[in-house]
Amino acid sequence: MAIQSSLGTETIAASSTNETIDVQKDLAMLDASKLRINLADRLKPVPTPENVVFGKHMSDHMLVATYDPSSGWSEPEIKPYGPLLLDPTSSCFHYSTSLFEGMKAYSGPDGESRLFRPELNMARMVRSAERVALPPFDPNELLKLIKRLVQIESRWIPQESGYSLYIRPTIIGTRPYIGMGASDYATLFVVCCPAGLYFRRGAKMLSLMTLGAHVRAWPGGTGGHKISANYAATFLPQQVAAERGYDQVLWLLGDRITEAGAMNFFVVRKRSDGDLDLITAPLDGTVLPGVTRDSVLSLAGAHGHGITLPNLPPSLKIHVQECTFTTSDLSQWAEDGTLIEAFSAGTAVVIVSIGRIGLEGETDIILPKQESGMGPVAEAMCGMITAIQEGREQWSGWSVLCD
């Protein structure tokens, strides 16, 4: 049996004789300096911003690298976007050995392409690969390759504020063998598409519905990793919620609130001293460590200390509370009038405000109406994060040039 032992080397048990001998073999690492670029002969028309539908218009090129247990990572290649050719026994089809990331590239006021905190996506992707026992890779090399791809696809980044180029780095297990085991073959690919507003709803706020019978993630499970397997079971409950007239599922673990749809979930509560509590579930392994989640919490703590969130009084204190909270808490806070807003956060949506939460579709918690479709904290967060992403504001090196 071949067990992946460390980055770059592998212990091979040779069993062609009766004796087992261990052979240390050098395996190639993912190496951006070996990139081959093969540009498309014909380029596609880029949709105008008003015609952008999220995820429908893939750009001209894709990045691909493959892993083979006998040689390691192939030379990465940027080549024309096109289909993958895979054996029907490929591990990803049968055992969901796959993972992905969501990132965005923006066009700054200087015309330069930039990424938002990409090192967080790369680090999370390394952890995802470990968790589903896919081959390891060097995240710095992958980031160099993604930057190069973004440069090549820069004409696909809409210039308008609120628009971006969505980037989907993915690794799939391609071991061509249906015996059950880790995939020691893999294909890494990165594809891109222009993105506008994820939910096309104008000023309408999102509605959520709890469905306690369906549990997205649990202690000892994989909810804290961005692996593909976390999503398969979410579509049926999502359809149930949609049939009941709600936009997304608010995921519970018992009565604890964990996530909303494929986003992190936040509530804002008014304290008796006039400050605000910004409450979200802790990273206990049942909640995705979202990049937007982390950014929201960081900005809340920094407000009035180095940064001022738009349209919020600089003196307002926002206390970050990463803690367990339940549907009973929500009902109680709505009743006593301290629940002033709720919102969800994720790379695709950035920030979206919640207007209504249906508890098992029976009782609705109604959040305060907002003229603009966003609560004041959600709007401030969305404005500041978008400004940093687009290079209009600078903060903590979060916006990274693709040069």
Add this chain to the structure above:
Amino acid sequence: MAIQSSLGTETIAASSTNETIDVQKDLAMLDASKLRINLADRLKPVPTPENVVFGKHMSDHMLVATYDPSSGWSEPEIKPYGPLLLDPTSSCFHYSTSLFEGMKAYSGPDGESRLFRPELNMARMVRSAERVALPPFDPNELLKLIKRLVQIESRWIPQESGYSLYIRPTIIGTRPYIGMGASDYATLFVVCCPAGLYFRRGAKMLSLMTLGAHVRAWPGGTGGHKISANYAATFLPQQVAAERGYDQVLWLLGDRITEAGAMNFFVVRKRSDGDLDLITAPLDGTVLPGVTRDSVLSLAGAHGHGITLPNLPPSLKIHVQECTFTTSDLSQWAEDGTLIEAFSAGTAVVIVSIGRIGLEGETDIILPKQESGMGPVAEAMCGMITAIQEGREQWSGWSVLCD
């Protein structure tokens, strides 16, 4: 948004105008009478039984049908085994919208090909498709198609007892769109390979290790469905167990025992009245409803009532106990001498006896040694199930001819 409403029809929300109109459209159902057969020009050499490695030698042909939301199921096709061409945005890569079944075809003493309780696999596959929101299909039509494929591949069924043709029906979501949602495109395929003994271990019994930090399935999760997403998270713990010298993981939920590796788990306990208790975890949604599991429980109940399991006294009563049991129970039963054997059951392995159970790798429960490598109940079950599968014994219509 298009919501799959029922088998064969779909409600389409047309949004090309500002108004949304519902159109009822006829969608083709999976139809075995429309099968097209395109045989390979060259056939591969079939490995001799002693050279069979599970899952490594795929047969000459595969069955394929595709689903498109505008037309429904395509005409199914049996064609030369070969790779699939898939868009990189295909749903299965990103959101694990995929599922599979494991079945086996046997060559009977009459030379006829037969399947074992295939209607159970088909029914479970329908439930799996529902659970991951993939398009529905008619299980009777798929079974007809699988029988036809087995007929065509009959030279791949080894004639030797204990050997079979393993069949892997699979459905993958192929919606070419990375926006998060159910896959309304799918590819159904069935591939085959000859199978011998799954674990090549002679008379050595399997060892298991509990790893309480990793939880395979959870109430409200998908452990009761055979979907691909259940397997991704199992390979890392499996590697940990292997590094500690154990063959497979014994999965826990808290201290409750659920499954072993990708198999159902059973213990046999001697009662004070001389009868036996056959204990396995109940089908509460955290345990796969295995076909071999069901067969073991049925045969235990039937022993002495219409069937006599080999080498067991016909008067022996085996009491089936589908109930929750814990690692503490196991330790207690080992200590008081009532735990006489443990085994696992699944389609690939049929039955495999357990020799040792490492509790978190710290304390080992040692099961009674067996000369043959199998406990008496495991051996009796394996013998009877294999005999029925191979058509040497008849029972309850479990063996189904491929004619």
